Every structure is written in C-alpha cells, then in structure tokens.
Amino acid sequence: MKLKTISKLGMALGLGFMLAACSGGDSGSSSGKTSDSKEVNLAYVEWDTEIASTNVVGQVLEDLGYDVTLTPLDNAIMWEAVSKGEADGMVAAWLPHTHASQYEKYKADLDELGENLAGAKIGLVVPSYMNVNSIEDLTNEADHTITGIEPGAGITAATEKAIEEYDNLADWNFITSSSGAMTTSLAKALKNEEEIVVTGWSPHWKFAKYDLKYLEDPKGVYGGEETINTFVRKGLKEDLPDVYSVLDNFHWTAEDLESVMLEVMDGKDPKDAAKEWVEANPDKVAEWTKDVKK
Structure with missing residues (x-):
C-alpha cells in the first residue's frame, strides 16, 4: 500500500471532492466506508510536531495494509474536516488552551480519544x-x-x-x-x-x-502545560475498528517525537524518518496495534 501526501494547493482547489472520492463505497455511514475498506485519510497541520506524528501513525497503518492519505490543512479546516467526516482522524489537537476555540466549536461532532503526548x-x-x-x-x-x-x-x-x-x-x-x-x-x-x-x-x-x-508569562496568556490529543470522525469505530483502535492506543513521549523531528530537520523525508522510527521501536508499535484483529 502507498502512503500519500496531498499538497496544500491541491487541497485548496479540491478538498471536498478529493475527500469524498477517498471515501468510496456505499454504506450507511457518512464517510461511505465499511469495515472492509482499506482507505484512511489523516488530517494534520504542517507543524514539525504534527508532520512527525502523523507520518508515524500513517506508517503503522500502512504496515497493517491500509492505503493511507496524509492531508495537510490549516488548523481550523483540519478540525472541520474531521468533524464532517471528510477526514478520518487527526493526532494534532493541542489542549486545553491552544485549540480551545476549535474544540468548543467542533467537539460535539467528534470522537475524542484522549492525549497521545503529555507535557506540551x-x-x-x-x-x-x-x-x-x-x-x-x-x-x-x-x-x-x-x-x-x-x-x-x-x-x-x-x-x-x-x-x-x-x-x-x-x-x-x-x-x-x-x-x-x-x-x-x-x-x-x-x-x-x-x-x-x-x-x-x-x-x-x-x-x-x-x-x-x-519567557515567563505572569499573566498566563499562553496557559500551562498542554497535551496533544487524538480525535476521529463519528462512526470510525464502526467503519474501521482496527484503525480506530490504533489511533486510540497511540501514545508516545516528547523524546520519541523529537527524535523523528530531528531526522526530518536534518533533511530526511518525513515518511523515511517515520519508517525508521517504526522499525526501531517494535515494542511501542505493538502496544498501539495490540487490539488489531489478526
């Protein structure tokens, strides 16, 4: 299976059409996917942290046989895309402060799977x-x-x-x-x-x-410690239970994330950096995939 990254220009020109096309199939869910589907679309913001984390999760799903698309979007559009079922999930939500307004606007239309990294x-x-x-x-x-x-x-x-x-x-x-x-x-x-x-x-x-x-922030404008969290579209658990379980189990440390980011910063392709990290950390990947049906 091939992991694909969609350009921002392409997204700007045809986000709705492309995401609808990725859904495929005829099921009762809003996404049009069934448990037999092998197509997964993960949305992310093009920040170094999210490039690294989304590529790693995408690589794990690809290794499980899924056809994974990674879609870079502006922050607000990322939240909207997942809430509307145009993307399957994201591992890029900073809470409780950074993305507070998006969380309040879209939380009712999302499934919240909790933090995937603490201490942000x-x-x-x-x-x-x-x-x-x-x-x-x-x-x-x-x-x-x-x-x-x-x-x-x-x-x-x-x-x-x-x-x-x-x-x-x-x-x-x-x-x-x-x-x-x-x-x-x-x-x-x-x-x-x-x-x-x-x-x-x-x-x-x-x-x-x-x-x-x-710099110290005595007025507390930037808030305190944050977590990076995972959200998925409604119906993903029923449509793609194995994908849901991997995203639900995904959790790693700042050291894990920074090691991938450093490789990318030094010039390595994000997909290659993710693949190398996945291969070097089989125990952690096994924890994320432990509920996948064999």
Whole structure:
C-alpha cells in the first residue's frame, strides 16, 4: 500500500471532492466506508510536531495494509474536516488552551480519544544569551518584533492576545509567516548572535538543537502545560475498528517525537524518518496495534 501526501494547493482547489472520492463505497455511514475498506485519510497541520506524528501513525497503518492519505490543512479546516467526516482522524489537537476555540466549536461532532503526548507547551521563546526572562521585561529587543507562524495557529491567537494584555508590547510588531520561516529566522539570528523573539512550542527539535528559553508569562496568556490529543470522525469505530483502535492506543513521549523531528530537520523525508522510527521501536508499535484483529 502507498502512503500519500496531498499538497496544500491541491487541497485548496479540491478538498471536498478529493475527500469524498477517498471515501468510496456505499454504506450507511457518512464517510461511505465499511469495515472492509482499506482507505484512511489523516488530517494534520504542517507543524514539525504534527508532520512527525502523523507520518508515524500513517506508517503503522500502512504496515497493517491500509492505503493511507496524509492531508495537510490549516488548523481550523483540519478540525472541520474531521468533524464532517471528510477526514478520518487527526493526532494534532493541542489542549486545553491552544485549540480551545476549535474544540468548543467542533467537539460535539467528534470522537475524542484522549492525549497521545503529555507535557506540551507554547509561549514566547528567545535565545538564552538574551538578557530578558519575562514577557513583562521586554522593551526594545529584536526591533520590537515577534516572529510568528501561520495566522490560523492557536499560538498566533494567543500571541495577539498577549500583545493586548501586556502594556509593554503595545507598540510591538507581530509578523506571521510559517513554522519553517520562523525557524529559518531563528537559525539566522542565532548564527549572528542577534536578538530575536519567536512564538515557540515544545516538543520541538529547536530545543534540542539550540540553547533557548521560554519567557515567563505572569499573566498566563499562553496557559500551562498542554497535551496533544487524538480525535476521529463519528462512526470510525464502526467503519474501521482496527484503525480506530490504533489511533486510540497511540501514545508516545516528547523524546520519541523529537527524535523523528530531528531526522526530518536534518533533511530526511518525513515518511523515511517515520519508517525508521517504526522499525526501531517494535515494542511501542505493538502496544498501539495490540487490539488489531489478526
């Protein structure tokens, strides 16, 4: 079976048509799939964490004989796609703070399978050599600029709120781009020992590669510890019970996730990095697949 990744452009042009086509079959479920179907569509956001985790889960399902499609979407569209049954599931929900608004909007139309990783965090991040330790301490660092990621990301909304909540950030600029552009800017600043303030989250390979620190958040805008959670469409348990059980059992550590992210960051194809991790961790994969019918 072949694991496929759909381009963002393709998604923008034909999301509904493509997802409907992936469903196939004639069953009573909204997805059109039956327990005999071998087609699975996992939605994800193109953040380093979710690229790694979704490729690993996709590889496990592919090894079980499924034809897996990985569909990159903007954050809000990812939630909507799963809630409407246009995608089968996602392992990319950050709770209780980052994706709180999407959770409240779509939770009634989703099956929640719980956390797949604990100890996640978001906030403003700076190089450790910068002489600032709290958001409240920021004055004129980095030319009054925060370098962010995609406009639709939860951390972007939190940062916009932080600029409103912290009086010292009133005249700061917030530049949104992409996670890749943010890490490129971070790497350039670190190489030249320049000041930079970025939106950051962990687990992330940048904390393993660089000497960084979170700025304290006394107003609690970014919330406390988070978990990354798994959600699936309604009816998946009945339509594809083995897929449901793998997603339900999927759980790993920040170290697991960061090891895959580092490989991808160093230039390895995400599918190849996922395949190598799966092959190197048979015990963990066995826990995820233990309920699959033989």
